[in-house]
Amino acid sequence: MADKQLTIGSTFTAGIWSENPVLRLLLGMCPTLAVTTGAKAALTMGLSVIFVLICSNLVVSLMRNLLKPHLRIMMFTLTIATFVTIADLFLKAYLPEMSAKLGPYIPLIIVNCIIICRAEACASKNGPWISVIDGLAYGIGFTVVLCILASIREVLSTGRIFETVQVMPGGFVPWAGMAMPVGAFVTLGLILGLVNLATKKKA
Amino acid sequence: MEYLEHIVLVFISIVLINNLVFTKFLGCCPYLGVSGRLDMAFGMGLAVTFVTTLAGTLTWLIDHLFLLGTALEVTRYVCFILVIAGAVQLVEMYLRKFFPTLYEAFGIFLPLITTNCVILGLCLFLNLWQVNDILMAVVLSFGAGIGFTMAICIMAGIRENLALADIPECLQGAPITLITAGLLTLAFMGFAGMIK
Numbered sequence: 001m002a003d004k005q006l007t008i009g010s011t012f013t014a015g016i017w018s019e020n021p022v023l024r025l026l027l028g029m030c031p032t033l034a035v036t037t038g039a040k041a042a043l044t045m046g047l048s049v050i051f052v053l054i055c056s057n058l059v060v061s062l063m064r065n066l067l068k069p070h071l072r073i074m075m076f077t078l079t080i081a082t083f084v085t086i087a088d089l090f091l092k093a094y095l096p097e098m099s100a101k102l103g104p105y106i107p108l109i110i111v112n113c114i115i116i117c118r119a120e121a122c123a124s125k126n127g128p129w130i131s132v133i134d135g136l137a138y139g140i141g142f143t144v145v146l147c148i149l150a151s152i153r154e155v156l157s158t159g160r161i162f163e164t165v166q167v168m169p170g171g172f173v174p175w176a177g178m179a180m181p182v183g184a185f186v187t188l189g190l191i192l193g194l195v196n197l198a199t200k201k202k203a
Numbered sequence: 204m205e206y207l208e209h210i211v212l213v214f215i216s217i218v219l220i221n222n223l224v225f226t227k228f229l230g231c232c233p234y235l236g237v238s239g240r241l242d243m244a245f246g247m248g249l250a251v252t253f254v255t256t257l258a259g260t261l262t263w264l265i266d267h268l269f270l271l272g273t274a275l276e277v278t279r280y281v282c283f284i285l286v287i288a289g290a291v292q293l294v295e296m297y298l299r300k301f302f303p304t305l306y307e308a309f310g311i312f313l314p315l316i317t318t319n320c321v322i323l324g325l326c327l328f329l330n331l332w333q334v335n336d337i338l339m340a341v342v343l344s345f346g347a348g349i350g351f352t353m354a355i356c357i358m359a360g361i362r363e364n365l366a367l368a369d370i371p372e373c374l375q376g377a378p379i380t381l382i383t384a385g386l387l388t389l390a391f392m393g394f395a396g397m398i399k
Contacts, residue, residue: 026377029231030320071254073314081281104327107280111318112305113232162255179227180392183387193371193378 008133015137022188023195027113033184035105039101041098042150044098045108046143048087049105050136053115055083057135060123067124077110078120084109110192114142145191152187210342217346219239220397223321227328234355235380244359246305248336248352250294250313252345253324257290258283259344262326263337283326291317308333321351357387360371 021027031086035045056079067075088106091099099106109115118138125130155161157178159168177183225231233247262283270276295313298306306313316322325347334340361383370379 009211022247022255026235027232029235030228030324033231036230073317077284077288078281079315081284088280090313104324104331107327108324109321110280110284111323113318116318148247180390181228181388184228184383185388188384189374189381191379192381193374196375196378197373 007130011130012137012140013080013133015134015139016141016144019138020145021117021138022140022142023081023192025082025114025117027117028142029099031105031108032142032149033181033188035102035185036153037145037148037157037173037179039147041101042146044091044095045102045105046146047143048091049109049112049114050139051087051117052080052083052109054132054135055141056080056115057118057131058128059083060119061126061128061131069126072120072124074190076116080115080119081110091185100135114138115173147190149184149188153183157183210338210376213339214342214346217343218263218350218353219391220394222350222391223324223347224351225391227324228323230319230351230354233319234351234358235313235377238301239359239362241322241356241359241363243308243392244355244384245376246309248348250298250309250318251316251321251351252348253317254287254290254316255292255325255351256341257344258287258322259288259325259329260337260341261343263334263340264330268365270320275323279330283323287322287326289319321347331379332357354387361387 015021019025022029022032029046035041035083038052056076059079063075084107085148087109088099091102091106106140118134122134126134156165156175158174159166159172161167175183219221221227224231224234230251231249246370263378265282265286266279270279270282291314294316295306298313299307325344329340329343358380362380365379372383
């Protein structure tokens, strides 16, 4: 029992900090950069990725003994595509506004490297229980970074967060560059630099 | 004649103005990961261009001939990814047979073209922009590939020089690449508003 606890704990620290998909592995950059103009969109995106990651990890882990090496990637993508379709239809039905805003970036979860990476590195070697935990941990790691990046960009470009809550004082001049692609690239670059600095100090 | 002019404008627009890498963030993984050497980047770009043209045209045809108007529209993503994976397999087989050195150099990156967002992204955008013309779909697919090649080659050229620059230690590697990418998108915004 103690052994299992340790595994769950270490999976979470790996997913959220030491192997964080965005900060450390540089995976899934395209949604990270594209949907982080607002915190709300980033949160929706993060939750969809968590859902897809958990489901695909579970399914891949259940069929791990049936996989043939050369058809592996194909099976992964097909599994993922199925769950992304479910997530996409769900968003279209219940959050049509958000779905229109995120546009093609929801279906693009299919080719998000994080999900294939976890299917390959964890789910195809481990049992269903630990795979689900792994999916949850890496999904949360991804969502957290997404939300941090989106909050910085949204506050600087509009002065508000979650589209309604005013953060900046009245005389604040919106920084339009932050809403543009350049804001995404440069902010993420600086965040990565800060993380590098923090790890170096600790070591 | 007017039609021809329109086609040329669309091509310029997808390569320079609406470049998928700079404005839509598609294909960032290879853009930031592979672009260390110019010759590799160029080869990668050409492979992606080929696959995009093939996959974009095929998925447009499948979408318009089979999926639209039937109840099978929900299987769109699964169909698209199958077509793309098939096209990548084709390129892989061709390269292994005729350019073994290039094939060796690509290594794992070649099968990973399947998960390149440019390709799936373009197939989805063709649907989203409501492209109703097969020629237009081909031009857009080809242009997207050329745009990607251009972006990744510019990046590789800069990175080759960046290796010699004196960069603060904590910004070395990925962070400085991202910041460079940001400045590049800013430069490419100069093209915005040139057409329409």
